Amino acid sequence: MPIPQRKVKISLNKTEPTKLTAEILQKQLASIGLTCIYTEKENLSASISEVKSKLPSGVIQTYGIKSYKQSEDGKAFYTNEFDGQFDVGSLSYNGLEKASEANWEPDSSALGYSTELEYIQFPSHFDYLVKNRSSFTGIKYQPTTYTGKFTSVDSIKSLFVNVGTIASASLVKGLDKDSIESVLSNAIAPINDANVQDYDVSDSRVIFLVENYNPETREADAIGVLTINWHLVIKDYKKKKDSLKHDTTLTIWSRSVLYDSIDALNADVEFVQSHFKNNLFLFKIPAKPSTVEIFPSLPPAIKDTFSKSLPKISKEDFVEVIVLYSPDLDNIGSLDNSNSDADTKYSKSVTSGFTFTASQSFSTELSFEASAEVVKAGFKIGFNITFTEQWSESTTETMEFTVPAGKKAFTYQGYLLAAILRYDPANDSYKYVDFSRFMTNILTTTRTPIEAAS
Structure with missing residues (x-):
């Protein structure tokens, strides 16, 4: 008799992932000052179709697509993990908020394990598990950088395709294509200064994962979390001369883990908490013991x-x-x-x-x-x-x-x-x-x- 496959108990309700439409994309491009013939709805619809045709199709679905929450003073918004890119001493962690709709969402029973997975995916916690816990199955993917000369719209298309591809490639069975589209539906982050010369923005998504969820039994084969970060730089991005191409640099990196056992998830959470104690959710390990x-x-x-x-x-x-x-x-x-x-x-x-x-x-x-x-x-x-x-x-x-x-x-x-x-x-x-x-x-x-x- 075959050994029955272990299942994860989780209570989810069905939702529809957010679609990337020409109307949504046009508003985002306008918010960063990009308005030209290439940003008209007809052309954007063609660009979206092209992007979708290049996105991979995977089987891992999502039950939460989150972004890092901005603090009340607006000064401590976590967007990137490059060492030396920001003063970590000035940053504070303010939790996560919904970025877009996923395939599913936790029901009112709160049996979704989002809190535990949020602990695990946090940069210093995840790194500590990778280095010190041999049973931890999480994988940290090193930054991948793409460079070239593109029009501003082509640079955005490159962002969409590469973020979607790396997000899916971070999982053995790939990420559901509708979920990828939802992640991309608001991937163009606004800029605070309308007079800046370059588009230089970083952003992140924390994506809660579920594999083979059965709404009848309220069980899944596995749950997990994928965090993907990107940093897009387009030089002189507002210049609109014919055929003008801009120096573009796109860097993407990610980390992910899947659990087929809640016991393993709880053990990893305890391992993190026992070590960091009151220093949880700090961006780097503090000097103070x-x-x-x-x-x-x-x-x-x-x-x-x-x-x-x-x-x-x-x-x-x-x-x-x-x-x-x-x-x-x-x-x-x-x-x-x-x-x-x-x-x-x-x-x-x-x-x-x-x-x-x-x-x-x-x-x-x-x-x-x-x-x-x-x-x-x-x-x-x-x-x-x-x-x-x-x-x-x-x-x-x-x-x-x-x-x-x-x-x-x-x-x-x-x-x-x-x-x-x-x-x-x-x-x-x-x-x-x-x-x-x-x-x-x-x-x-x-x-x-x-x-x-x-």
């Missing part, structure tokens, strides 16, 4: 504990973090020099790091700060630790101590108890799977023993 909590004792295995703990690289389908708790001091040596008239030196090999049986891996991209305090019999010491990739392996150093004549010294190493908390998306559960210590690189010496130190 995130904070993880050191608990006074082992906390319960729940989502709140998971969200406050140290993320690690997990290669399996589940997601894991390291919970840090019960800060304490470990007596690693002492020297009684009370009967000597000379200073005495001694050395000690000190190992810092986690003591789990298997090594733990941390990302190279973010650091996490943690702080705690140990108070024992009037003695107090504070921990301030920054977790980076270096803690993926333990290290051993030789430390030298000097005890003056007639004195005693007791040496302590700060440590934390540590436990691996695992999230299993298959049953939406959290459980502890391993325990150890984290030996810090923080040492202190005292004149007298600290009571109750281990």
